Amino acid sequence: xxxxxxxxxxxxxxxxxxxxxxxxALETNRYRSNRREFFAxxxxxxxxxxxxxxxxAEVLKQDLYQTEEERQQYLKIIDDETERMIRLINDLFExxxxxxxxxxxxxxxxxxxxxxxxxxxxVRIDLKKEGLTLKSQLDRNVPYIEGxxxxxxxxxxxxxxxxxxxxxxxxxxxxIWSALNKVHVIIEDTGIGIPVEDLPLIFERFHRVEKxxxxxxxxxxxxxxxxxxxxxxxxxxxxVNSQVGKGTRFQLSFPAAE
Ligand code: ADP
Numbered sequence: 001x002x003x004x005x006x007x008x009x010x011x012x013x014x015x016x017x018x019x020x021x022x023x024x025a026l027e028t029n030r031y032r033s034n035r036r037e038f039f040a041x042x043x044x045x046x047x048x049x050x051x052x053x054x055x056x057a058e059v060l061k062q063d064l065y066q067t068e069e070e071r072q073q074y075l076k077i078i079d080d081e082t083e084r085m086i087r088l089i090n091d092l093f094e095x096x097x098x099x100x101x102x103x104x105x106x107x108x109x110x111x112x113x114x115x116x117x118x119x120x121x122x123v124r125i126d127l128k129k130e131g132l133t134l135k136s137q138l139d140r141n142v143p144y145i146e147g148x149x150x151x152x153x154x155x156x157x158x159x160x161x162x163x164x165x166x167x168x169x170x171x172x173x174x175x176i177w178s179a180l181n182k183v184h185v186i187i188e189d190t191g192i193g194i195p196v197e198d199l200p201l202i203f204e205r206f207h208r209v210e211k212x213x214x215x216x217x218x219x220x221x222x223x224x225x226x227x228x229x230x231x232x233x234x235x236x237x238x239x240v241n242s243q244v245g246k247g248t249r250f251q252l253s254f255p256a257a258e
Contacts, residue, residue, distance in 0.1 A: 001029045001032065001033075002025045002028045002029055002032075003025075004021060004022070004025040005022060005025070006018040006021050006022060038205065038206075041205070041206040042092065045088055045206070045220070045221070046085065046088070049081040049082070049084055049085045049088075050085075052077060052078070052081045053078055053081055053082065056074045056075075056077050056078050057078065059074055060074055060075070080218075084218060084220070087218075087220055088220045088222070091220050091222040091223070091226060092222065094226060095205065095222060095225060095226055095229065098226070098229040098230070098233070099229070103233070105147075105148040105151060105233060105234065106148045106149075106150070107146055107147060107148060107234075108146075108147070108148070108149060109144040109145075109146065109257050110144060110145055110146070110147045110148075110149050110152060111142070111144060112142060112145055112147075112152065112176060112183050112185065112254065113138050113139065113140055113142055113176055115149060115152045115153050115156060116138065116156055116174060116176055116185065117138065118153055119153050119156035119157045119160055120134070120136065120160065120174065122157050122160075123157060123160040123161055123164060126161065126164045127164055127172060130164055130167070130168075131169070132164060132167060132169070132170065132171055132172055133170070133171040133172075134171065134172055134173075134174075135171050135172070135173040135174070136173065136174045136175070137173075137174070137175040137176070137177075138174070138175075138176050139176055139177045139178065142176060142177065142178040142183045142256075143178055143181075143183065143256035143257065144256065144257045145183050145234075145254040145255065145256060145257055146234070146235070146254075146255070146257045147234040147236075147254065148234065151230050151233075151234065152230075152234070154226075154230065155227050155230050155231060155252075156185075156187070158223050158224075158226070158227050159187045159227065159250055160172065160174070160187060161223075162223065162224070163187055163188075163189035163191065163248070164189075165218075165219065166189065166191040166192050166248070167189040167190060167191030167192070167247070168191065168192070169190070170189070170190030170191070170247070171189070171190055172187070172188070172189045172190075173186070173187070173188045173189075174186070174187055174188075175188075178256065181255065181256045182253045182254065182255055182256060183253065183254050183256060184251065184252070184253045185251070185252045185253075186249060186250070186251050186252075187249070187250045187252075188247060188248070188249040188250075189247050189248055189249075190246070190247040191247050191248060192244070192245065193242045193243050193244040193245055193246055193247055193248055194209055194240070194242040194244070194248055195209060195244055196242075199240060199242060202224055202240065203224050203225055203227075203228040203238075204225060205221070205222055205225045206221040206222065207221065208221045231252060234254065235254065235255055236252055236253060236254040236255075237252065237253050238250060238251070238252045239251050
Protein backbone atom coordinates (compact mmCIF):
# COMPACT_ATOMS: atom_id res chain seq x y z
CA UNK A 1 0.00 0.00 0.00
CA UNK A 2 0.92 3.59 -0.61
CA UNK A 3 1.83 4.86 2.82
CA UNK A 4 1.55 8.60 2.46
CA UNK A 5 -0.14 10.84 4.95
CA UNK A 6 0.77 14.51 4.90
CA UNK A 7 -0.46 16.72 7.64
CA UNK A 8 -0.53 20.40 6.76
CA UNK A 9 -3.20 22.01 8.86
CA UNK A 10 -3.28 25.31 6.97
CA UNK A 11 -6.08 26.71 4.86
CA UNK A 12 -3.99 28.01 1.99
CA UNK A 13 -2.85 26.41 -1.28
CA UNK A 14 -0.29 24.24 0.51
CA UNK A 15 -3.03 22.93 2.80
CA UNK A 16 -5.23 21.98 -0.16
CA UNK A 17 -2.27 20.39 -1.90
CA UNK A 18 -1.69 18.25 1.21
CA UNK A 19 -5.34 17.22 1.20
CA UNK A 20 -5.19 16.36 -2.50
CA UNK A 21 -2.16 14.14 -1.89
CA UNK A 22 -3.95 12.32 0.92
CA UNK A 23 -7.05 11.78 -1.21
CA UNK A 24 -4.92 10.47 -4.05
CA ALA A 25 -3.13 8.00 -1.77
CA LEU A 26 -6.46 6.79 -0.40
CA GLU A 27 -7.88 6.36 -3.89
CA THR A 28 -4.77 4.51 -5.11
CA ASN A 29 -4.97 2.11 -2.19
CA ARG A 30 -8.64 1.49 -2.79
CA TYR A 31 -7.94 0.80 -6.47
CA ARG A 32 -5.11 -1.60 -5.64
CA SER A 33 -7.15 -3.53 -3.14
CA ASN A 34 -10.06 -3.80 -5.64
CA ARG A 35 -7.68 -5.10 -8.26
CA ARG A 36 -6.22 -7.65 -5.84
CA GLU A 37 -9.66 -8.85 -4.85
CA PHE A 38 -10.74 -9.04 -8.49
CA PHE A 39 -7.82 -11.27 -9.49
CA ALA A 40 -8.24 -13.43 -6.39
CA UNK A 41 -11.89 -13.92 -7.39
CA UNK A 42 -11.05 -14.86 -10.96
CA UNK A 43 -8.43 -17.37 -9.88
CA UNK A 44 -10.85 -18.92 -7.45
CA UNK A 45 -13.68 -19.08 -9.99
CA UNK A 46 -11.42 -20.76 -12.55
CA UNK A 47 -9.70 -23.08 -10.14
CA UNK A 48 -12.95 -24.74 -9.07
CA UNK A 49 -14.09 -25.96 -12.51
CA UNK A 50 -10.54 -26.86 -13.50
CA UNK A 51 -10.13 -29.08 -10.47
CA UNK A 52 -13.37 -30.85 -11.39
CA UNK A 53 -12.14 -31.36 -14.93
CA UNK A 54 -8.84 -32.73 -13.74
CA UNK A 55 -10.41 -35.00 -11.14
CA UNK A 56 -13.05 -36.54 -13.38
CA ALA A 57 -10.73 -36.87 -16.36
CA GLU A 58 -8.45 -38.84 -14.05
CA VAL A 59 -11.30 -41.09 -12.96
CA LEU A 60 -12.17 -41.82 -16.59
CA LYS A 61 -8.56 -42.29 -17.60
CA GLN A 62 -7.99 -44.90 -14.93
CA ASP A 63 -11.36 -46.60 -15.46
CA LEU A 64 -12.30 -45.89 -11.85
CA TYR A 65 -16.04 -46.28 -12.37
CA GLN A 66 -18.41 -49.17 -11.86
CA THR A 67 -21.18 -48.72 -14.39
CA GLU A 68 -21.81 -47.11 -17.74
CA GLU A 69 -24.27 -44.80 -16.02
CA GLU A 70 -21.57 -43.60 -13.69
CA ARG A 71 -19.26 -42.98 -16.65
CA GLN A 72 -21.98 -40.87 -18.31
CA GLN A 73 -22.37 -38.87 -15.09
CA TYR A 74 -18.68 -38.03 -15.02
CA LEU A 75 -18.74 -37.00 -18.64
CA LYS A 76 -21.71 -34.75 -17.95
CA ILE A 77 -19.86 -33.04 -15.10
CA ILE A 78 -16.90 -32.42 -17.39
CA ASP A 79 -19.23 -31.02 -20.02
CA ASP A 80 -21.11 -28.75 -17.54
CA GLU A 81 -17.95 -27.42 -15.97
CA THR A 82 -16.41 -26.65 -19.36
CA GLU A 83 -19.61 -24.87 -20.31
CA ARG A 84 -19.48 -22.76 -17.17
CA MET A 85 -15.84 -21.81 -17.70
CA ILE A 86 -16.69 -20.62 -21.20
CA ARG A 87 -19.55 -18.57 -19.78
CA LEU A 88 -17.31 -17.09 -17.13
CA ILE A 89 -14.63 -16.11 -19.63
CA ASN A 90 -17.18 -14.60 -22.02
CA ASP A 91 -18.75 -12.61 -19.18
CA LEU A 92 -15.38 -11.37 -17.99
CA PHE A 93 -14.41 -10.30 -21.47
CA GLU A 94 -17.68 -8.47 -21.91
CA UNK A 95 -17.38 -6.68 -18.56
CA UNK A 96 -13.84 -5.55 -19.24
CA UNK A 97 -14.88 -4.16 -22.62
CA UNK A 98 -17.72 -2.26 -20.99
CA UNK A 99 -15.58 -0.86 -18.23
CA UNK A 100 -13.06 0.43 -20.73
CA UNK A 101 -15.86 1.99 -22.76
CA UNK A 102 -14.96 -0.27 -25.68
CA UNK A 103 -18.38 -1.63 -26.38
CA UNK A 104 -20.31 -0.42 -29.38
CA UNK A 105 -24.00 0.00 -28.83
CA UNK A 106 -26.22 0.23 -31.89
CA UNK A 107 -28.60 2.91 -30.68
CA UNK A 108 -32.05 2.96 -32.25
CA UNK A 109 -35.59 3.93 -31.35
CA UNK A 110 -36.82 0.84 -29.51
CA UNK A 111 -40.22 -0.34 -28.37
CA UNK A 112 -39.35 -1.82 -24.98
CA UNK A 113 -42.60 -3.80 -24.79
CA UNK A 114 -41.50 -5.75 -27.89
CA UNK A 115 -38.13 -6.43 -26.30
CA UNK A 116 -39.76 -7.72 -23.14
CA UNK A 117 -42.07 -9.98 -25.09
CA UNK A 118 -39.08 -11.53 -26.86
CA UNK A 119 -37.26 -11.98 -23.54
CA UNK A 120 -40.36 -13.59 -22.04
CA UNK A 121 -40.62 -15.93 -24.98
CA UNK A 122 -37.05 -17.05 -24.38
CA VAL A 123 -37.48 -17.84 -20.69
CA ARG A 124 -40.95 -19.37 -21.05
CA ILE A 125 -39.51 -22.89 -21.19
CA ASP A 126 -37.60 -22.37 -17.94
CA LEU A 127 -40.73 -21.02 -16.26
CA LYS A 128 -42.69 -24.08 -17.31
CA LYS A 129 -39.97 -26.45 -16.20
CA GLU A 130 -39.93 -24.89 -12.75
CA GLY A 131 -43.74 -24.87 -12.51
CA LEU A 132 -43.86 -21.12 -11.93
CA THR A 133 -46.69 -18.85 -13.01
CA LEU A 134 -45.97 -15.92 -15.27
CA LYS A 135 -47.92 -12.72 -14.70
CA SER A 136 -47.50 -9.91 -17.16
CA GLN A 137 -48.96 -6.46 -17.49
CA LEU A 138 -47.61 -5.00 -20.68
CA ASP A 139 -48.61 -1.56 -21.91
CA ARG A 140 -48.40 -1.77 -25.70
CA ASN A 141 -48.31 1.97 -26.19
CA VAL A 142 -45.22 3.03 -24.32
CA PRO A 143 -43.07 5.66 -26.06
CA TYR A 144 -39.89 4.56 -27.80
CA ILE A 145 -36.63 4.67 -25.91
CA GLU A 146 -33.14 5.20 -27.28
CA GLY A 147 -31.24 1.92 -26.97
CA UNK A 148 -29.63 -1.17 -28.45
CA UNK A 149 -32.29 -3.82 -29.03
CA UNK A 150 -29.96 -6.79 -28.55
CA UNK A 151 -28.42 -5.37 -25.37
CA UNK A 152 -31.83 -4.52 -23.95
CA UNK A 153 -32.98 -8.06 -24.59
CA UNK A 154 -29.85 -9.31 -22.83
CA UNK A 155 -30.74 -7.20 -19.76
CA UNK A 156 -34.25 -8.59 -19.52
CA UNK A 157 -33.46 -12.24 -20.24
CA UNK A 158 -30.79 -12.03 -17.57
CA UNK A 159 -33.13 -10.57 -14.94
CA UNK A 160 -35.87 -13.03 -15.86
CA UNK A 161 -33.48 -16.00 -15.72
CA UNK A 162 -32.36 -14.88 -12.26
CA UNK A 163 -35.99 -14.55 -11.17
CA UNK A 164 -36.63 -18.15 -12.28
CA UNK A 165 -33.34 -19.39 -10.88
CA UNK A 166 -33.92 -18.00 -7.39
CA UNK A 167 -37.62 -18.83 -7.09
CA UNK A 168 -38.83 -22.20 -5.90
CA UNK A 169 -42.56 -21.66 -6.06
CA UNK A 170 -45.05 -18.96 -6.92
CA UNK A 171 -44.69 -16.51 -9.74
CA UNK A 172 -42.59 -14.18 -11.80
CA UNK A 173 -44.31 -10.91 -12.74
CA UNK A 174 -43.38 -8.39 -15.35
CA UNK A 175 -44.90 -4.96 -15.74
CA ILE A 176 -44.12 -2.17 -18.20
CA TRP A 177 -45.70 1.26 -18.31
CA SER A 178 -44.78 4.87 -18.96
CA ALA A 179 -45.04 8.00 -16.86
CA LEU A 180 -43.42 11.42 -16.87
CA ASN A 181 -41.38 10.89 -20.05
CA LYS A 182 -39.93 7.64 -18.83
CA VAL A 183 -40.56 4.00 -19.49
CA HIS A 184 -40.60 1.86 -16.34
CA VAL A 185 -40.27 -1.89 -15.96
CA ILE A 186 -40.69 -4.07 -12.90
CA ILE A 187 -39.56 -7.68 -12.71
CA GLU A 188 -40.71 -9.30 -9.54
CA ASP A 189 -40.53 -12.81 -8.14
CA THR A 190 -41.78 -14.70 -5.10
CA GLY A 191 -38.42 -16.35 -4.53
CA ILE A 192 -35.82 -16.71 -1.82
CA GLY A 193 -35.10 -12.98 -1.60
CA ILE A 194 -31.85 -11.17 -0.80
CA PRO A 195 -30.72 -10.27 2.74
CA VAL A 196 -30.68 -6.53 3.37
CA GLU A 197 -26.90 -6.47 3.96
CA ASP A 198 -26.28 -7.98 0.51
CA LEU A 199 -28.60 -5.62 -1.36
CA PRO A 200 -26.10 -2.80 -1.91
CA LEU A 201 -23.53 -5.32 -3.18
CA ILE A 202 -25.36 -7.53 -5.65
CA PHE A 203 -24.44 -5.38 -8.66
CA GLU A 204 -20.74 -5.84 -7.83
CA ARG A 205 -18.67 -8.36 -9.77
CA PHE A 206 -18.68 -11.83 -8.16
CA HIS A 207 -20.90 -10.89 -5.24
CA ARG A 208 -23.26 -13.74 -4.47
CA VAL A 209 -25.50 -14.23 -1.49
CA GLU A 210 -24.91 -17.95 -1.33
CA LYS A 211 -21.91 -19.00 -3.35
CA UNK A 212 -22.75 -22.67 -3.45
CA UNK A 213 -26.36 -22.17 -4.41
CA UNK A 214 -25.54 -19.78 -7.23
CA UNK A 215 -22.85 -22.17 -8.42
CA UNK A 216 -25.19 -25.15 -8.36
CA UNK A 217 -27.64 -23.18 -10.47
CA UNK A 218 -24.99 -22.35 -13.04
CA UNK A 219 -24.38 -18.70 -12.10
CA UNK A 220 -21.09 -16.87 -12.59
CA UNK A 221 -21.74 -13.94 -10.23
CA UNK A 222 -21.17 -11.49 -13.09
CA UNK A 223 -24.69 -11.27 -14.54
CA UNK A 224 -25.93 -8.30 -12.53
CA UNK A 225 -22.68 -6.37 -12.93
CA UNK A 226 -23.13 -6.68 -16.71
CA UNK A 227 -26.81 -5.76 -16.46
CA UNK A 228 -26.08 -2.60 -14.47
CA UNK A 229 -23.36 -1.51 -16.89
CA UNK A 230 -25.65 -2.06 -19.87
CA UNK A 231 -28.54 -0.19 -18.24
CA UNK A 232 -26.35 2.81 -17.48
CA UNK A 233 -24.78 2.84 -20.95
CA UNK A 234 -28.34 3.31 -22.23
CA UNK A 235 -29.08 6.16 -19.80
CA UNK A 236 -31.29 4.01 -17.63
CA UNK A 237 -31.41 3.29 -13.91
CA UNK A 238 -31.87 0.04 -12.03
CA UNK A 239 -32.77 -0.52 -8.39
CA VAL A 240 -33.68 -3.50 -6.26
CA ASN A 241 -35.93 -4.24 -3.31
CA SER A 242 -36.14 -7.56 -1.60
CA GLN A 243 -37.30 -9.45 1.43
CA VAL A 244 -35.83 -12.79 2.45
CA GLY A 245 -38.35 -15.57 1.95
CA LYS A 246 -40.82 -13.24 0.20
CA GLY A 247 -39.23 -12.24 -3.06
CA THR A 248 -37.30 -9.70 -5.06
CA ARG A 249 -38.23 -6.78 -7.24
CA PHE A 250 -36.04 -5.05 -9.79
CA GLN A 251 -37.20 -1.73 -11.17
CA LEU A 252 -35.71 -0.16 -14.29
CA SER A 253 -36.40 3.20 -15.90
CA PHE A 254 -35.32 4.59 -19.27
CA PRO A 255 -35.89 8.08 -20.62
CA ALA A 256 -38.37 8.24 -23.51
CA ALA A 257 -36.76 9.16 -26.84
CA GLU A 258 -37.24 12.79 -27.92
P1 ADP B 1 -25.29 -15.26 -10.45
O1 ADP B 1 -24.64 -15.69 -11.71
O2 ADP B 1 -24.64 -15.80 -9.22
O3 ADP B 1 -26.77 -15.40 -10.45
P2 ADP B 1 -25.74 -12.39 -10.65
O4 ADP B 1 -24.76 -11.28 -10.81
O5 ADP B 1 -26.77 -12.57 -11.72
O6 ADP B 1 -24.90 -13.70 -10.41
O7 ADP B 1 -26.49 -12.17 -9.27
C1 ADP B 1 -25.71 -11.92 -8.09
C2 ADP B 1 -26.36 -12.55 -6.86
O8 ADP B 1 -27.57 -11.83 -6.56
C3 ADP B 1 -26.78 -14.00 -7.06
O9 ADP B 1 -25.74 -14.88 -6.75
C4 ADP B 1 -27.92 -14.13 -6.07
O10 ADP B 1 -27.41 -14.39 -4.78
C5 ADP B 1 -28.56 -12.73 -6.06
N1 ADP B 1 -29.78 -12.62 -6.90
C6 ADP B 1 -29.86 -12.13 -8.15
N2 ADP B 1 -31.13 -12.12 -8.60
C7 ADP B 1 -31.89 -12.64 -7.61
C8 ADP B 1 -33.29 -12.90 -7.42
N3 ADP B 1 -34.19 -12.64 -8.39
N4 ADP B 1 -33.69 -13.44 -6.23
C9 ADP B 1 -32.79 -13.70 -5.26
N5 ADP B 1 -31.47 -13.48 -5.36
C10 ADP B 1 -31.01 -12.95 -6.51
